[in-house]
Amino acid sequence: MAHWLMKSEPDAYSIDDLERDGREPWDGIRNYQARNMMRDDMKIGDEVFFYHSNCKEPGIVGIMKVASEPYPDPTQFDRKSNYYDPKSPRDDPRWCLVDVEFVRKLGRTITLSEIKAARGLDGLILTRKGNRLSIMPIEKKHWNKLLSLE
Numbered sequence: 001m002a003h004w005l006m007k008s009e010p011d012a013y014s015i016d017d018l019e020r021d022g023r024e025p026w027d028g029i030r031n032y033q034a035r036n037m038m039r040d041d042m043k044i045g046d047e048v049f050f051y052h053s054n055c056k057e058p059g060i061v062g063i064m065k066v067a068s069e070p071y072p073d074p075t076q077f078d079r080k081s082n083y084y085d086p087k088s089p090r091d092d093p094r095w096c097l098v099d100v101e102f103v104r105k106l107g108r109t110i111t112l113s114e115i116k117a118a119r120g121l122d123g124l125i126l127t128r129k130g131n132r133l134s135i136m137p138i139e140k141k142h143w144n145k146l147l148s149l150e
Helices: 015-021 032-041 112-117 140-148
Strands: 003-008 023-025 047-052 059-066 099-111 135-137
Touching: 003 059, 003 140, 015 023, 015 047, 015 059, 015 099, 032 135, 047 099, 047 140, 059 112, 099 112
Parallel strands: 003 047
Antiparallel strands: 003 135, 023 099, 047 059, 059 099
């Protein structure tokens, strides 16, 4: 089983939204590296940290799991969607997604500043300078360390 971190702005889609919905397609990813991770590397049952970004206190707020095989992101074909891609043909879609399923909210937010200050997280992609990825792999040792901060 692999471990991941997936970011969402809480005013767009939050951990509370996922708790309410139970399961949701993780749509709108328009970065090839992140798309490739969903398409090629994520497996059903992989554990995922839900991370709130671009907010007053960014950080890890919950846990979800990958709940489907990758499939074409329907928003790429929807002219009304912010994620519409006119260059993505239906017979060879450019963008894919996976469904995620709510597991639990954390007892508290593990903040980015706390993560940066914690020992034992050397090499964590989240804290690398210039990192802008919305999806990233998390090593098992980092997963365990981050959970210990809860």
